[in-house]
Amino acid sequence: MVDQGKESILQFAPFQSAVDEGFWHRLSSLKLNKLGIDESPIPITGFYAPCSHNQVSNHLTLLAESLPPESSEQSFVPAISRGNRNRCPVPGILYNTNTLEGFQALDKQSLLRAEAEKIWEDINSGKVEEDSSVLLRFLVISFADLKKWSFHYWFAFPALVLDPPATVVHLKPAAQWFSVEEAESVRTACNDWRNMCSTTDVPFFLVSISSNSAVTIRHLADFEACQREGHKVLFGFYDPCHLPNNPGWPLRNFLWFICRRWSLQKVHFFCYRENRGFADLELSLVGEASISNVQELRNHQNMPNAVGWEHNNKGRKTSRCISLAKTMDPTRLAIAAADLNLKLMRWRQLPSLNLNVLSSAKCLLLGAGTLGCQVARMLMAWGVRKITLVDSGKVSMSNPLRQSLYTLDDCLNGGEFKAKAAVKSLARIFPAVEAESVVMAIPMPGHPVPSQEENSVLEDCRHLHDLIDSHDAIFLLTDTRESRWLPSLLCANANKITITAGLGFDSFVVMRHGAGPLSSSDEVKAGDVNDLSAEVGTLSLMENIRSQRLGCYFCNDVVAPIDSTSNRTLDQQCTVTRPGLAPIAASLAVELLVGILHHPSGILAKAEFSSSSDSGYEQPLGVLPHQIRGSLSQFSQMTLVGHASTSCTACSSTVVSEYRKRGLDFILQAINHPTYLEDITGLTELMKSAGSFELDWDYEGGDEDEECVEI
Amino acid sequence: MVVSSDGTLSSTEFCLAAAVFSEQWRKFNSALPQWSWVPSPKRPWISHNKEEGYLSVENVILPELNEEGRRDEDLIEKEECSCAEGDEFIDAAVLIQNDGAGAHHYDFHVVYSASYRVPVLYFRAYCSDGQPLLLDDIEKDLPLNSVEQLTRSRWLFITQEEHPQLNRPWYTLHPCGTSEWMKLLLRDDASAAQVEGIPMDKYLISWFSVVGQVFRLRIPLEMMNLGCT
Numbered sequence: 001m002v003d004q005g006k007e008s009i010l011q012f013a014p015f016q017s018a019v020d021e022g023f024w025h026r027l028s029s030l031k032l033n034k035l036g037i038d039e040s041p042i043p044i045t046g047f048y049a050p051c052s053h054n055q056v057s058n059h060l061t062l063l064a065e066s067l068p069p070e071s072s073e074q075s076f077v078p079a080i081s082r083g084n085r086n087r088c089p090v091p092g093i094l095y096n097t098n099t100l101e102g103f104q105a106l107d108k109q110s111l112l113r114a115e116a117e118k119i120w121e122d123i124n125s126g127k128v129e130e131d132s133s134v135l136l137r138f139l140v141i142s143f144a145d146l147k148k149w150s151f152h153y154w155f156a157f158p159a160l161v162l163d164p165p166a167t168v169v170h171l172k173p174a175a176q177w178f179s180v181e182e183a184e185s186v187r188t189a190c191n192d193w194r195n196m197c198s199t200t201d202v203p204f205f206l207v208s209i210s211s212n213s214a215v216t217i218r219h220l221a222d223f224e225a226c227q228r229e230g231h232k233v234l235f236g237f238y239d240p241c242h243l244p245n246n247p248g249w250p251l252r253n254f255l256w257f258i259c260r261r262w263s264l265q266k267v268h269f270f271c272y273r274e275n276r277g278f279a280d281l282e283l284s285l286v287g288e289a290s291i292s293n294v295q296e297l298r299n300h301q302n303m304p305n306a307v308g309w310e311h312n313n314k315g316r317k318t319s320r321c322i323s324l325a326k327t328m329d330p331t332r333l334a335i336a337a338a339d340l341n342l343k344l345m346r347w348r349q350l351p352s353l354n355l356n357v358l359s360s361a362k363c364l365l366l367g368a369g370t371l372g373c374q375v376a377r378m379l380m381a382w383g384v385r386k387i388t389l390v391d392s393g394k395v396s397m398s399n400p401l402r403q404s405l406y407t408l409d410d411c412l413n414g415g416e417f418k419a420k421a422a423v424k425s426l427a428r429i430f431p432a433v434e435a436e437s438v439v440m441a442i443p444m445p446g447h448p449v450p451s452q453e454e455n456s457v458l459e460d461c462r463h464l465h466d467l468i469d470s471h472d473a474i475f476l477l478t479d480t481r482e483s484r485w486l487p488s489l490l491c492a493n494a495n496k497i498t499i500t501a502g503l504g505f506d507s508f509v510v511m512r513h514g515a516g517p518l519s520s521s522d523e524v525k526a527g528d529v530n531d532l533s534a535e536v537g538t539l540s541l542m543e544n545i546r547s548q549r550l551g552c553y554f555c556n557d558v559v560a561p562i563d564s565t566s567n568r569t570l571d572q573q574c575t576v577t578r579p580g581l582a583p584i585a586a587s588l589a590v591e592l593l594v595g596i597l598h599h600p601s602g603i604l605a606k607a608e609f610s611s612s613s614d615s616g617y618e619q620p621l622g623v624l625p626h627q628i629r630g631s632l633s634q635f636s637q638m639t640l641v642g643h644a645s646t647s648c649t650a651c652s653s654t655v656v657s658e659y660r661k662r663g664l665d666f667i668l669q670a671i672n673h674p675t676y677l678e679d680i681t682g683l684t685e686l687m688k689s690a691g692s693f694e695l696d697w698d699y700e701g702g703d704e705d706e707e708c709v710e711i
Numbered sequence: 712m713v714v715s716s717d718g719t720l721s722s723t724e725f726c727l728a729a730a731v732f733s734e735q736w737r738k739f740n741s742a743l744p745q746w747s748w749v750p751s752p753k754r755p756w757i758s759h760n761k762e763e764g765y766l767s768v769e770n771v772i773l774p775e776l777n778e779e780g781r782r783d784e785d786l787i788e789k790e791e792c793s794c795a796e797g798d799e800f801i802d803a804a805v806l807i808q809n810d811g812a813g814a815h816h817y818d819f820h821v822v823y824s825a826s827y828r829v830p831v832l833y834f835r836a837y838c839s840d841g842q843p844l845l846l847d848d849i850e851k852d853l854p855l856n857s858v859e860q861l862t863r864s865r866w867l868f869i870t871q872e873e874h875p876q877l878n879r880p881w882y883t884l885h886p887c888g889t890s891e892w893m894k895l896l897l898r899d900d901a902s903a904a905q906v907e908g909i910p911m912d913k914y915l916i917s918w919f920s921v922v923g924q925v926f927r928l929r930i931p932l933e934m935m936n937l938g939c940t
Contacts, residue, residue, distance in 0.1 A: 011806045012805060012806065013806045014806065014808070020837075021879065022877070023841075053772065055814075056772060056814055059839060059840070161802060166804070243806075246806050252804070277745070307805065311808070315807045315808060320840065322840075322841065324843070326843075326845060327880050336880075340871065344885075
């Protein structure tokens, strides 16, 4: 409450802006679809309502419907409906610039004056009496950054300045100013005014109090009539402010209008505020303002000064910025939706699902063909984000049919490199994927290297070694047997999770390699042991101590990988398989990886079968087999186990330690002389001692356990 | 008309229940802002004249938890254009305010899900100036036991979905468990009120007595008198 008699300046609480997210969405779409680079000002409508909370002021709000409707509006944006008590419409204008520099360069002073000028004219012309909301005309400048989804904006609520400023004679809660009968009558009159569609959104009015305490609410145009009737008149307005000692901003221009129109030196005003939809006379204020030079103001020719740029919530006069990236940026929305999908799976079905281990697993895919494309897609579906694809080939015309990441466009002009096209395709499916491409051929034994190419082949070997070291899981998805040899060796060396998928015409194999034979501390030093076979003996003893490893792709082979592709006709060189196989095998390969990542023993997990009870730990994802072999001609599938062979050309300790000892020299030797591998692993010996017998690919050697289980 | 035993309700029943719910709310819960029915816009290619829409209450400031903890700058990147330009005129008549980010405002919509056949609560939160709040900020507004309940419960968790009418992402209490717990709840409510079954139009009152708890929006006891029609 303000002391009477003191000439303190009447201080108004500034209007505060609030912009609903929907406004920015609509402005963005308007800018993109209709306006383009057009920077002409846009007429908009703001909405406000009288204060309805004793601790929080109401704001001038911009909603989606604040912008003018587009003629071919597809979305169902409701037109502005009058008669909404919570949405009194107020005219405004929006200047939206095309650049941030443009936004900063706008002449704010002159824009403010231009709008203040319109208010001035409306006061002088009598427009205010027709439509009093023009007293609240406002201005917004903005810059919509549609790449970053952030919006810079600044509101101005032009107010004509009284010079000297109006002073307060008194200001108190309405309940203390009205008599009891008057209060009752005021409440009724206000509630009626607010409940009628035609008047509920008219923010300026007269409170006319007759001598017998009957109160009516009248339009501004009725002022002279009220005077003639001898009634006490208060100038009322919807006050957005909640403060007990300050009226809201609308009173500023209202006072100017009253001075101009009726030359009153003392103005009695009524700040109307509500609670729960009814007039609240404790919160509402009644006050008296004194305008000392009212005659001078009446004759004022020029427009007075105008103020009104909004202060931010720290009290500084500066623009604001809002970021809507999280709700508008399609990439973020896609990420949120994908995460939700996996989380729902975890909530509803699989509480032990470890989404973190999946999203952080770095997967290396060797081969971007039928298997590679499907594996990549399945990995993304499981929430794996880090995928590297290695392939030396280009997309050819028959590929898009079976290789699900490519389209015809990738085949044109000689064809894009598969690895690169695959990465682009993955990003189109899910923008947050972190996919990388490596265009590289995998060196293969049995394909001897001419000496001028030696360096580049060794470079490729080094590169492959580094790739394998830097990833957590490696998928061998190439189309020849020999191309899997070097990766298998390197994975065994680095003890990485390795999954192989291979296709026959109507059959497939998917398997996980066992752990590597040597731990990183099992270094074999160069000069220690001269006798190779003695070395083999010692090491296989260590292996037995180290418990039986599961085998790799080559453990069942009794011949070293050789060139399987030359001297064959074209149709034999291309792998021809029934199209349904690759997606099945690829899906199983990914599900197998997910199983390993969730298994407490990880790469060391033993082979499990559906009927076995040897794993006391009940896995929510089910069993974790070693190998799955399936046949489309039978529509059947079975799980198998094969243990590591001490004579394996890829993962035996002999070979791995030889690689550790001699590195790339060893590789080169193996590539150029395939029998070398057979010699050092003892396979040559084995074959000689076995005499002559048919080598059957599907027949396992003697010392391995095996269970065949039909699924 | 009694609620079906599987905890779901039809679209027509939802409209009726919505009317009863908002009317009862007005009668018994007038301290809080009131619900209004927002009809869905008529689509010209659909022939039936069935009324469809959703319940909405907006600009709710949640009952205060405690006075600590609303830091001013806990919101997302709010860069400011430092193009501050003063008016040439120093204005003595303006009150400078320095209130900080202000209160958190909530909008709640109750929308019918045709696929789950249950009501779904959609909500969003924003600051006084319109800046939307994220789930992390919202969780700070919720009472502690709500947050615990949400993280552990199979039936009640917050996800982000596209609002079916407004086509923007809103937060929602996922409806997949609703029919299950409504089934149990209605059975308990019926035995408490000593009636055979709860009348259909009281469905939303029962439903809100659970979901409202997440936000400390209580249904007063008088409103829970579900036995009478």
